[in-house]
Amino acid sequence: MSGPILVINPNSSEEVTQGLRDALSGMMFPGDPEIECVTIKESPLGIMSQRDVDEAGLRTGALIESRPDASAYVLACYSQPGLDLARSLTAAPVYGIQDAGVLSALAVADLFGVIAVAEISIPRHLRNLRRLGVEGRLAGEVALDGTISVAQSGHGEESYSALVKAGAKLRQMGAGAIVLGCAGMSGHRLRLERQLGVRVIDPTQAAVAMALGGLLSQKP
Amino acid sequence: MSGPILVINPNSSEEVTQGLRDALSGMMFPGDPEIECVTIKESPLGIMSQRDVDEAGLRTGALIESRPDASAYVLACYSQPGLDLARSLTAAPVYGIQDAGVLSALAVADLFGVIAVAEISIPRHLRNLRRLGVEGRLAGEVALDGTISVAQSGHGEESYSALVKAGAKLRQMGAGAIVLGCAGMSGHRLRLERQLGVRVIDPTQAAVAMALGGLLSQKP
């Protein structure tokens, strides 16, 4: 298994894909496995509606079939489009970033919180937490106030302030670790972690770490 | 945070510690963070009884206090001695390998199985799964037949055969991923994974991957 870890941005924003590369740059080493971030050009610029999710899922499946060389796949969207489909198409491990982020939070804290970009996605997240079976450990999920886009959520003082406010609220609700509920917020992760004083988990980094662990460990 | 990831073998067997180094060798890179495996010399050669666990827990705490330079700590024993104590002593993340291994299994499969070295440790593991809140996703836990020691469990054909037998039983019980329920089994991981056709997770590798993810990702 010498193929790359394929990190799939299911929207068509090259800016977001570049943000993923930046977030993962600390994990890229001269040796194997490569971490390759790809954009799905046919998608809209953002995955917002359920239709966006479902359409992106099929495109993700097609992409995975066109890249059988990969050693592992990471679905770098918190809605995890095409997770079940991907797993039906490949024997390689497939990580959804919501699952990976939340499970990583549970490895360091009793209760976790989630910061969502928008209120509308919270019920979707909750359904997935029930499916994952860990809803009992959710301290709460709080959305940014709605004027901030996915693309903006990882840059600039306005979004940082909103993240701090949401994070502080989650701490009050008992969260011992906070999961960033969107692939785009990673730019603020470290600063936010230091300010809040609890682990802040970027879910794409968490998923790639899990994938790396499975592959790196296979060296003889 | 430039300190090492400190992987703590809470028993006094240097052979086991060397096994950890071997298991983690694929994760050690020229750059930071270093992965340092240490032995607790005051402990017995194996952590078997509850007293062993509890005594090892205090020694783990003392070790952590003597090594404030570490960026993260991994408790490399499936009984996770001193996990709560460790977290009370440091702000750095502390990973127990049972929690990390099980949570990593849930990131790739619906139901997971566990291979224990001995029948006697299964109730202890179940208590921890309840505390972790994921007991509903356990397909089953199966013990090796009792003639195999922790030290032997990762080497040789006899222990390999026993692992294959246990793993096959877990697959029949519905396990989509299998967690090796002991830090010493890693030597058989890859071979077992290929034979069984499902992900086989070494919990120490899983914990170190999580720890690496948190640290690597902090590069600017």
Add this chain to the structure above:
Amino acid sequence: MSGPILVINPNSSEEVTQGLRDALSGMMFPGDPEIECVTIKESPLGIMSQRDVDEAGLRTGALIESRPDASAYVLACYSQPGLDLARSLTAAPVYGIQDAGVLSALAVADLFGVIAVAEISIPRHLRNLRRLGVEGRLAGEVALDGTISVAQSGHGEESYSALVKAGAKLRQMGAGAIVLGCAGMSGHRLRLERQLGVRVIDPTQAAVAMALGGLLSQKP
């Protein structure tokens, strides 16, 4: 709200759609609301793989948008393709037959069993039961032995025998009601219920009954 209850067969088999009409014939009255069963012609003859499910989901969404006149929608496939999408596209109630069938079983019995057409779909069903939050009341799920197709599952002595065998096993596992885990088995429902001596629930009938209840009850 005078539009029909639109019962969507997400595969392209007119034979299956006609089977739905037969199953629902006892629920069609001279007055409103009409129960209209439609076929998605662009789909394959059966929904087997996860890709089939996901593609059918998008087609289901398109169909729903083309039929805004309906008062309620029933997704007549046990895999419930497009359930979340459908709910995002209409304010009218959308019923998935797995959810409706299982919830109806819980209204008459402590524990329920499910008869699946094929072994391969059981993990998919279990994921949905976790999402639904009622996995604790599942006595078990048993698959027909694999030589029987969806189309055959509701007709003929061979499939009937297989259903009886599966049902008897579920009774032994404690099931107080049995859900037919496929839209195609309804032809055997009544006969099976009488032979087994427990409620046997056709999930499409259960979903349409729920939909009817919501609409009929709105007469002034």
Add this chain to the structure above:
Amino acid sequence: MSGPILVINPNSSEEVTQGLRDALSGMMFPGDPEIECVTIKESPLGIMSQRDVDEAGLRTGALIESRPDASAYVLACYSQPGLDLARSLTAAPVYGIQDAGVLSALAVADLFGVIAVAEISIPRHLRNLRRLGVEGRLAGEVALDGTISVAQSGHGEESYSALVKAGAKLRQMGAGAIVLGCAGMSGHRLRLERQLGVRVIDPTQAAVAMALGGLLSQKP
């Protein structure tokens, strides 16, 4: 099975029974099965205390034994008096309206809310939700303010305002569907549903729909 669906009002208020008939009028068709609403004359005018519930339970059992001709039984009181007893006395399906209402809510929404007539009945309802196994999906239960009787709860502007207030609170708590926690509130159902913008479920209608589904579907 040509007997009626027997809808049992376990209190002695003919006015309440007539309200049930009105609520179910949209479900009554020229053909079979008839929906017959009966009053238990020996009961008090309202089922308020636990003794009322338990005494009504025994009377319900006696009534069921005197009416072996029925095809299904609906216990039209949210406290479901005599549910276990009824099931021990007949092989026909017995529906309790709390169970049926709540399960119908789960078929259309992630989380449900309940409007109770009085604060005092909420713990009783919660015990039943635990027994039913779906307490994890309760957004909340809110009581009318205590000056409104069961009989009044389905008529007049005062009770309607109180229902709107309770329903709005439940929506804020995350309820995607609202169950009317009393057989007497049905008169306000449709108006409330339109004002709140979420499904509002009358539990008696929900139970009768389930019963009808089981019977109608048995036509050859």
Add this chain to the structure above:
Amino acid sequence: MSGPILVINPNSSEEVTQGLRDALSGMMFPGDPEIECVTIKESPLGIMSQRDVDEAGLRTGALIESRPDASAYVLACYSQPGLDLARSLTAAPVYGIQDAGVLSALAVADLFGVIAVAEISIPRHLRNLRRLGVEGRLAGEVALDGTISVAQSGHGEESYSALVKAGAKLRQMGAGAIVLGCAGMSGHRLRLERQLGVRVIDPTQAAVAMALGGLLSQKP
């Protein structure tokens, strides 16, 4: 609070009531509070059917009202007839022996098993465990083989052998403590505990111990 602990045998068998007195004789002290065991003469000789349970419940309520002098009440039947009613009638604590027995088992073991007199009562017990919220810790429930009556279950070699067989099966299922699922089995408790090597809990003794604890502790 100087009144007795009233232990209510809800059937009319004086022999069973005398068995309760024998079981509790070790708990009776010269001082307060007295433990008084009473028979409900209007009941049948055994509580077998659901009707027996429900009728006994009302009689239990009447008895409690006639004995307001008691400091605590124990419902000495595993079906706990009238538990909710009793609590609605008195501010004194009311203990049902199933709840008390099971909760006492959880205080000494991870998983518990239950020995039922008859297969038919197991679903009733499971419903109560769900209501109690501890069904996740049930290792299993096993019934005696059906030829042994409630009265016989605590005396003689035949019933003792059946208890040993059931207990051994529960141990294999993982039970760390065993609850006798009937008020009549107490005669065999100590002998069975010694033979099986796990705690065997008589639920009436467990309930009275809890009641005693609440009362004894109130001495100044």
Add this chain to the structure above:
Amino acid sequence: MSGPILVINPNSSEEVTQGLRDALSGMMFPGDPEIECVTIKESPLGIMSQRDVDEAGLRTGALIESRPDASAYVLACYSQPGLDLARSLTAAPVYGIQDAGVLSALAVADLFGVIAVAEISIPRHLRNLRRLGVEGRLAGEVALDGTISVAQSGHGEESYSALVKAGAKLRQMGAGAIVLGCAGMSGHRLRLERQLGVRVIDPTQAAVAMALGGLLSQKP
């Protein structure tokens, strides 16, 4: 089994041990079994930190080994130091007061609340409730305001006022019984119970009652 019930105060405060004796004085009878309260002299005056808990656990184990004459052991600290260790060292029953207190509360009420001495111990308690499997029935846990020590918590008007305030809050959160979350609060139990109007449970008394029940009941 004629040995005493050994009630172990794992801190070194003789004042606290005397408080235990006072709390249990109503349970001491002329006959067997004796209730013997012992202090662990090597411990600090209070068990506050996780290290205190873990160190006290080992000392508890040593004490138990030095007292094989006891019939039962009660770990009289809400953090239950050494519970698993103790159970590995003796076949006699070992009760932790948190488990016993909480389980006793569930025997008399639907939802329970806990009063903690300090905010910092609440997450520790919650982890244990998850392990115990009853977290779903917790109405809430409220801490005294932080200026009151363990030793003070059972004496004086200041601590009583704080307990009343915390208890009133828990009642509003739905608690039907309140567990005192510390071995030192027993002095206020009865007065608090009368003022709040719900059962207030001293966990040491609850544990000793359970232990007594198991021993007293063994008289022939």
